[in-house]
Amino acid sequence: MGRYLSQRLVQGLVVILGVTTLVFVVTRMIGDPVNFILPLSASEEQRAALRADLGFDRSILSQFWSFLSDAVRLDFGESTYFRNEDALGIVRRFLPKTLQLVVAGMIVAFVLSVPLGAIAALRPGKLLDKFLVTLSLIGLATPQFFLGQVILLFTSVKFNLVQFGDGPWTHLIFPALTLALPAIGRLTMVVRSAMIDELNSQYVKAARAKGVSRRRIVGVHALRNAAIPFVTLFGWEVIRALAGYTLVVEAVFDWPGLGDLAILSIRERDFFLIQTIVFVVAVMVVLVNIVIDIAYKIIDPRVKIA
């Protein structure tokens, strides 16, 4: 286990290095941040001075080297938009909001998709199954920017049920639901098809012949086996939520998380902030992957991690 973890951490470092390099290169191509920092009236000398101050006048390799050597000390420089503020500090200020959103959304997705999928699988082809499948398809086919706005329109604008934007936990309910709904659709379908497979398997038949109760066959044997494909997809959903969907949901609900910050930093060509955000997200993605692998090992004894 220890060896496995260190191996995965090394792999993770390679991934993080790759991602940060890519982002470093891409940011240098999207424009000159100096134009965004200084007012239009600034003279060419002022621009050059700022450029030299920020190091953008050096060769790209030299810039990359100092970026890397600072990054290993977790020094990502200062934001150019939030003047003179440590980029990592800003990310840490926004991160909890995103984590709240993702964790809440994924808990909702987990708690709903597992029983819904299992219930649908008990009588495949019957009315309840067809209803749940249709609902799942609608859920997974609805884009979040649209779904979010519809929800927003009805909950906050028309009926004023809850406020949106930053605030107490009630403000989290609908952003989390918006994040969760397409995932619920996808995960329900996965649980359903995995459960159908498991319930038709030979070991289930053998367990029935032993006299094991239906409840135990479904809830213990089939569910644990169906958890194997489910965990793969669930991990993927967490990663996609963390590294993508939050961006949309945060923008729609004006939720002050990392996604909101990312959009801002790209708009303002805040290179150092962009790099920091991508770095932090990449680290989280790597960690989620490791957690999934460990979950695998716990569920399925055939999985060897060493």
Added chain:
Amino acid sequence: MIDPTPVLEVEHLQIDFLTRRGTVHAVRDVSFTIGRGETLGLVGESGSGKSVTAQALLGMIELPGRIVGGDVRWKGESLVRGPHVRRTIERVRGQEIAMVFQDPMTSLDPVFTVGSQVVEVLRRHRRLSRKAAKARAVELLDIVGIANPTERISQYPFEMSGGMRQRVLIAMALACEPELLVADEPTTALDVTIQAQILELVAELQQELRLAVLLITHDLGVVAGVCDRVAVMYAGKIVEDAPAADLYATPAHPYSAALLRSTPRLDIVLDRLVAIEGAPPDLRRPPAGCAFATRCPFAIDHCREEQPRLEVFEPVPNAVGAGDAETLEELEQPARTERTVACFRAAEVREEVLS
């Protein structure tokens, strides 16, 4: 050792499968009995309905399958219909009647230890503490010939060979000291040396525990050493039911005879394998007459027009020769050692076999 009063009676059992392309009459009127401590072999090719019959004994026929006629009685209680059928099945399944399946590789849940799966049966049917159940599970693994049972018990199925897993499944089946063991092709998926070991194990346990066994197989060679009686199934019906020795010596149904001929033997040199010509009928539209008629060298017009019933066939002792055509007759109450055959031409078949 065989108690003549049957523990299990299957009477005119009929099972249909509703498929998109029509109703398949998988089991069409099957009757047999098994006595306490008796071993009955149920032989037939794939699709003859033997596995479906076996599942009916545990009340395991589920849609799209449906029992449309007949009855299965376990010690007098119906496992098919009646107000208490669910409770009876719940009591009987896994406890009084146990089943071992064809494929040991997939019959165990891959994500639980074999021990926990044996314990599961024990705790389901016997009010045992976790500790006592575990101790009994170790004992059971020992009984079925697994070395180091205390260590093996915490292993997962994937850490065991096919033969080992089949032993575990047998241990599981025996956990609650059943009275009938239904073994559905228990050795088909195993290699030959392991096959012999497993069959020997079943025979031993059967002797020790006075267990009745229904051994389902497509391999007559498997049946030979183990069974008291053999029932041959073809196209959803039993065509011959006879003491094992009699069936081997003098099959009376042309299908049994053909099946015996097509079983490769080491003591007779053949230049090629003997196959039965033709194919079994489509059970969505079973023929009006005998299902084997189209493949049968003995078939006459009568065979194609009317279904032969399973009737007592009494061979005249030691008489071989012409004039034995009238050996087919029905008795009021057949004795247990009787042989029954469903064939109009049984006498001729037997004559040919003897000559």
